[in-house]
Structures are given as structure tokens and as C-alpha cells.
Amino acid sequence: MNDSLGDEIAKLVYEEYDQLKASSKPVTRSNGTKEWTVLAAVVAINENADEKDLKLIAISTGVKAMPNARLDRSCGRILHDCHAEILALRGFNFVLLKNMQDLKNNETSSFLDKSAQGGKFRWKSKWKLALYVSRLPCGDASMDHLEDASELDIEMSEDDRLQYIDPGKSKILRGRMNFKRKGAVRTKPGRLDSDITLSKSCSDKLCIKQITSALNSLTWELMETPVYLKYLVIPELNDTDKKALIRCFHTRLCSSLDLISRFQFLTYQGSFTDDKTSDSQLPSATSFIKVFPSQEHTIEQAILNGVKNGFYTKLDKPLRRGCESILSRYSQWNLYKSLKSDVENGLSYLQFKAEQEQRRDLVENAKICLSHGSWIATLKDDCI
Numbered sequence: 001m002n003d004s005l006g007d008e009i010a011k012l013v014y015e016e017y018d019q020l021k022a023s024s025k026p027v028t029r030s031n032g033t034k035e036w037t038v039l040a041a042v043v044a045i046n047e048n049a050d051e052k053d054l055k056l057i058a059i060s061t062g063v064k065a066m067p068n069a070r071l072d073r074s075c076g077r078i079l080h081d082c083h084a085e086i087l088a089l090r091g092f093n094f095v096l097l098k099n100m101q102d103l104k105n106n107e108t109s110s111f112l113d114k115s116a117q118g119g120k121f122r123w124k125s126k127w128k129l130a131l132y133v134s135r136l137p138c139g140d141a142s143m144d145h146l147e148d149a150s151e152l153d154i155e156m157s158e159d160d161r162l163q164y165i166d167p168g169k170s171k172i173l174r175g176r177m178n179f180k181r182k183g184a185v186r187t188k189p190g191r192l193d194s195d196i197t198l199s200k201s202c203s204d205k206l207c208i209k210q211i212t213s214a215l216n217s218l219t220w221e222l223m224e225t226p227v228y229l230k231y232l233v234i235p236e237l238n239d240t241d242k243k244a245l246i247r248c249f250h251t252r253l254c255s256s257l258d259l260i261s262r263f264q265f266l267t268y269q270g271s272f273t274d275d276k277t278s279d280s281q282l283p284s285a286t287s288f289i290k291v292f293p294s295q296e297h298t299i300e301q302a303i304l305n306g307v308k309n310g311f312y313t314k315l316d317k318p319l320r321r322g323c324e325s326i327l328s329r330y331s332q333w334n335l336y337k338s339l340k341s342d343v344e345n346g347l348s349y350l351q352f353k354a355e356q357e358q359r360r361d362l363v364e365n366a367k368i369c370l371s372h373g374s375w376i377a378t379l380k381d382d383c384i
Contacts, residue, residue, distance in 0.1 A: 005045070005052070005130075006266035009233050012054050013041040013132050014272075016290070024061070024302060026274045026284040035284040036276040037061040039134040040084035042092040042214075044111060044127040045231075055110065055127075055295070058091025060084045061274075062287030065188040066306045067195030068379050070315060076330030076349060076383030077319055078306035081199045082287040083188065085133050085206060087303075090327040091291045092129075093216045096121075097335045098293035100222055104339060110294065115224040119340070122224045129214060130231035131206070134272035136241060139186045139201025141248040143179050144240050155180060165196065169374035182244075183252045185371045198378040203248050206232070208366045210249065210260055217353045218336040228261035237267040254369035258362070289327060301325050330383045350382040 017025075017039060026035035040060050046053035062082040071078060079087075099109040100121050115122040136142035156178040161167045163177035165187060173181065174196070175189035186201040213226030220226065232245070242265065249263050276283075287303040302309035303325050311323035324330045333349045343352075353360070367375040 005231070006233050006268035008052060008054060009041075009043050009045070009130050009132050009231075009266070010235065010268045010270060012043060012056060013039065013059060014270075016041075016056055016059055017272075020288070020290070020300075024288040024290075024300070026061075029282070034281050035274075036063075036281045037274055037284040037287075038063050038084040039132075039272050039274070040088040041132045042088050043130045043132060043233075045130060046126050047128055048126050056292055057095050057111075058088045058289065058291045060087035060091060060287065060289045061284070062087050062303070063283045064285065064287060064305075065190075065197040065199045068198045069195050071379045071381055073315075073319055074306075074381045075319075076333060076381055077324035077328050078381075079303060079325055079328055080197075080306065080378060080381070081188070081205075082303055082306060083138065083202050084287070085131065085137055085202045087287060087289050087327060088131065089209070089214060090216070090332075091289050092214060093219050094326055094332060094335075095291050095293050096215075096219045096223075097332060097339070098291075100339055101335070102293070117224055119222070120224045121222055123227045128230045129227065130233050130266070131229050132233040133202075134235065134275055136234055136244070137202035137206055138189055139203030139248075140183060140252070141203040141244055143176070143182055144244040146176065147179055162192075165198065165376055169371075169376060171371045171374040172376050183247060185375070198376055204370060206263075207249055207253065207370065208363065210253070210262055211257055211366045212359060212362050213261070216332070217356055217359060218332055220359050221352075221356065222336070222339065230261075230264060231266050232263040233266040233268070235268055235271055237265065252370065253366075257365060257369060289325070291326070299326060301327075303327075329381065333383055346384060348382045348384050350380060 026037050028034045042057045044055045044057055062084045064082045066080050099112045103109050103114055111124055111127055112121045136145050156163050163173050165172050165174055173184045173186045175187055185204050188197050188199045188201060213228045215223060215227055245265050290298055290300045292298050305312045307323040308325055311320045313320055329349055337343045
């Protein structure tokens, strides 16, 4: 592992985090309980330069996911998954869309060129991508670490129905239940008494990104070729952690899958200041995203319950106008349509995705591989 590069990436991310306003960070509650969160960032690295050139593309925090039952009023406006890693990748795709808009307006981009293929764009090959995460991703990658740390003490047999979202689909486990079982697809962790989220763990989502790339469905359509993450950067990895990462991201993928770009793992010594350090701490309810469409232009947003902070309404009320984050599918779908004048009038986001046969096949084959055909989908969330 090239730990010196891991150190440089972590240093860049921490320096930016330290400059964020206090309202973007976990707080100490009125009863004295300190909150904690996870930090993530997408960083571009020019390894061809005489001295490595690193650029921050997106930085985020977050540990929350929306229950499936609360998404029926979304219409693309509510973020289903506000875990930091997922927000950072959504931020990366937002930056790509904004850079495409800049090039279309005859401005410049640090990361993209116009492609010879009409209307498409090309990633500048000098840039490699790293995803920094302040702790092991939730799901399979962190099960060994949790077991070694004695953070979990509930063992289950395979016939215990409590661990399954659907007892008929035994390859999908709920959160951290039956933590001794390795290699399984898991939903986001949550309390036993909380509403179930069907959003899959960061381990599972990132694993699939090795096949589909860091692009989402919108940027996939506009890019000449896929853009993959090269590095996954996580602090203080020990031998147990490294073996878990190899199992989670390498060995559990089927050899028959195409377009696999396997992560290289980097580490560094040091820890994130607002990580969880005791069981008395509570997860921060608020997430945060800052994106860097250019080094001169940045956008920051705080997110609560999947929408911009200050815009949330009770479940029996309609969503407020303008509540959606720049990361929402509604916002990015409209940004995409501003770049593609030939989008059929009235075409919905899900109809557009259904037409992407190559990408859809990659995603479905990856899901079949990881879940042995037992994948459980989240609520369909469409917008026009």
C-alpha cells in the first residue's frame, strides 16, 4: 500500500473539513451528549506531475438513510441515502454535470474535455480518482472490525427470521444482524425499533461501483467512457481490516462480470476528529456536502431527513418547494435535461434509466452476483 499517498489525501481532506463552519459539523447536545459522523471525499490525483497534484472534488458527512415508508412523496426530491460515501459520489457526479455545462458554454474544465463523439465528454486521463472514508464502510467490509472490537454481541442462527428483510430471501441481511456471517448483502444499519430502510450498505454500493464506475446513469450517458475509482482510502487499516476489504471488494465478485476495476486500498495513521469514540455518543442527524465545480466556485449544503436543512415538513404534509438538494435525482435530472436538448418531452427519470441497456445489464448482473438473485429493491422514486 502506498501509504504516503494516503497521508497526502487525508491531509487535504482534513484541512478542508477544519475550515467548514461549525453548523456543518456534529454538535454537543443540550444534555452534554456529543454527536459523531462519518467523513468522505472524492479526490482527483495527477500522478504524472513532478509533484503530485491533488484536487478536492466533493467532501461530505453523514450517517443516515431514509426509511422506505417515507419515500412515497419524494418524486425525486428526497435523498434516500445520506451516508457520507454515497453523498460524496453524488457530489462528484454533480461536479461532472456542472463542468459539462461550463464546456458547453465555452468555459474551461479541470477534469473534462469535449469528445469527438458529438455531445459527449471525455475524462482527462491524467487524473485518477480516490474515495477517502473516515472509517470502514458499513456492511460487509466492517463486519470483521466490529467483531474484533466486541461492538456486537448478538449471535444468530441462520434460521432466525429477525435478521432478514424477507425471510424468503436469505442472502439479504438487515444491518449488522448475524455479524459473524461474511460476504452477505446488507441494508443500512439501524435500531431494531426503527422503520426499515431498504437502502443497501455502502460496502455493497461501492462494490458495484467497481463494475459500473463512479458515474451515475446521467453522467454515464454523457461520457465517452466510464470513469472508475482507483483508490479507497481508509485510516489505520490492520491486517484483519485489509483481509475484510479484499473479501468484500475483490473475492465476492463473480469472475464472469465484465468491466471490473478493482479498488486499490490506501491507509494512513490518524483518525477523524468527529468519529465515534464512545458508546455514549449519538449519530449526527444532519449531513453536509461541499462540491468544487471549479477551484474558484464551491457550493455547500446541509441536509436533514433527505432534504435541505430547514425545508423538512411532517409526513402528512407535502414537501416544500425548493426543498431538494443539488444531489437529488430531481435536481440532477433537470441539470441533465439542460445539457441534452433532444430529451423527449415528458420522459421521466426512470423511463430514461430503463433505456440504458448496457448500464442496466451491468447493474443487474452485479446485483445477481452479490445477492445470488435475492436483491430487494427500494421504492421506485420517479420525476419528470
